[in-house]
Amino acid sequence: MSNAAFAADRSEARKASDRPEPMNRTHGKKQDRSLGTILAPYLFVLPAFVIVFVFIVLAALNTFRLAFTDSTLLRPGKFVGIDNFVKLFHDEYFLTALLNSTLYVICVVPFMVILPLILAYLVKGNSRIMGFFRTAFYMPVVMSAVVVGMIWTNLLDSAGLVNSVLKAMKVISKPIPFLTDRWGVLFSSMFVTIWLGLGYYMVIYLTALANIDESLYEAAALDGAGPVRQFFYVTMPGVRSTMMLIMMLSTIAAFRVFNEIYVLTNGSAGPGGMDMTMSMLIKREGTGIMARTGYASAISLVVLVIVGTLLIIQQIVQKRGED
Template identity: 80%
Template structure:
């Protein structure tokens, strides 16, 4: 009988095995590739869904409501620009716009300059500098209610500030910090600055850490003192951070709400003369008789005004760099 040589068959079988294994590897590789490509999107999807529903959809719905006469209890109908015409003739709107604009003009320069000076003073690694950094940052983590209670008690006619001033015979009658139209506004500005110093100081500390120390050494060898080093090394080194903080503080100042609301116990001062744009939107957009269409129109105006301020800042900055 003729015997078949098994050694001749083995190479074919091994080749078949290698070929089949390579096909399985390719198929497995394709599956792994798709899983790897899809994994990042699965991680991002929950955050994207939250942003899409509560930011994008809400913003589009606000734009829609701004052109309707809807209230809390009825959807309303399309009325065109009627809400904006009412806003122009609303005295509260012009008062709120004035107060919010004054807030930006008075608060933003301090928010840009003071935190930078503080960060430059406490940028060391010693324990005492760590203590000061913690102390300056503590107000940031405090709630608005606690801050309001602290400053309301301090500035009350019988509070600590008036009592100390009277005991030193600096004043003869209590200063109406919480009852005068302008004093309430400027007191709120002071509280806003006090709250924001620590937050923006931390941002500046990060920027200062990225400045090359050799620049300070070269400036020192050229005879530059601390002030000249601050002006010609520190400020140019954190210029982009200054722009960022200017933008953030502008948005926060124009949308101020907590400070004035807490200091005035929600009344916006005598006769509502210290009302801001955010407080006006809250007043018109909440409650049983809320005018959601009117409040949405106010929100669009805030968006346009803040956007115009940011664009103006960018133009001024660009012209300064070009010159």
């Protein structure tokens, strides 16, 4: 072989060795695709994360900061320590709102746990008539607060349908003060809250009932258990975890009640403001030209502590029941 040919062969070999291998290019593309696959879910979540961080996390931190200041709507205020919390427990409106919200939880939550379960048990079939009843019970859930307020204000007014019917039946001689008496307004609002929540919690129970094995009902029937005993010994144990969930949700909703009392009293919170709830008090103190944002933030913090304590107690009770 000549020297020229030998030099040409060595040059070709050197060029071949300098070329990148096809596998390396493929590996690089695989790495790029893997990086994109990793980042894509976070990019989709990013807008929601920003919204939650700005409007919930930062707002909550700002509320915590304001609770220890005497700030108002028109001035930032200065640090006052726990003065706002000391004033709370000497404020008649705060004590009244705390009492009303506590009574709301005590009176409403048991009905919210039991009544929707009974309704779900009665309408769990697949027939058309059961579908009609499910739709009818769920209808109040999709109604606006304004419509609900107009309906129940007309029904419970002194000259409304309820008092008119009771008078015609000679049950009462004078109108029942559903909307003009402190306790009448409070318990009327509780009734409306229960009416509104039945359909919503019924749907949750229907989902839980669908997961109960039908063979359990068949075995109970063979043992001679009727519908009532099947309800207590098969249905209720089968939806125990759902009952605790609904108890938690209804407790939070009852302690933070606002719409029902607001629409029934046209925003006045009853005679002399005696039907004020914690949410209504926060709204009254934290809005308007004379808003005391620091004081309203302190009330919000108290509500957070109370609701959080109730949830912790419910979780402890649930775990002990499961053990």
